[in-house]
């Protein structure tokens with residue numbers, strides 16, 4: 001079965017049809033830049049462009065970079081326009097896509113579900129935490145393969161700061177940090193998350209998962225196993241489609 005997946009991020013809106021049996025994209029993904037400010041209308045236009053690029057007319061699963069409750073209502077908007085808060089994103093996207101059936105899920109939860117089924121978390125029991133390092137830090141917490149949604153561990157306070165402001169990959173870019181300097185911050189962050197949850201496995205996702213060889217060796221003194229995500233930047237798209245199919 002195929003469902004269309006769209007991953008809405010702080011920098012890009014990416015989408016492609018997903019083969020749910022393989023957990024893979026069936027065509028090369030298409031990306032448009034996230035508008036700034038990332039208002040509901042602007043983002044919905046971007047989503048429409050991505051879906052129409054493929055002439056898609058079936059169900060669409062979308063991710064959102066904030067808390068999503070009650071099916072598709074947005075509750076937080078750390079890295080997008082604040083007018084998203086309390087918006088029914090399901091109704092917005094459905095209208096903009098001419099009535100196609102849509103679902104909405106937190107971006108890190110989507111990536112986590114995809115990694116647990118098809119990637120680095122396959123068959124892993126116990127407590128597993130996927131963290132995505134991008135514009136913000138997203139988290140997905142699993143206990144024996146079951147997701148605890150909307151955990152928002154990227155906003156833990158670390159040395160008096162919102163952790164994602166110091167340890168996201170945007171923080172690395174904005175501060176022009178070396179890999180080692182940034183990895184030291186990630187290390188402190190992981191130690192804090194480990195103190196709270198004692199997971200058996202950390203999966204490191206987001207764009208940096210492709211560059212694991214540049215920083216993972218700087219991370220020490222963490223008892224949990226640490227591995228890069230395997231689906232890399234497609235995890236959100238695949239997870240969005242899985243959510244639409246009810247496979248998560």
Ligand code: BGC
Pocket residue numbers: 064065066067076078079106107108109132134135136137138139152154164
């Ligand atoms: C948001 C999370 C999101 C993460 C990654 C954070 O700022 O609060 O909901 O998963 O960024 O996009």
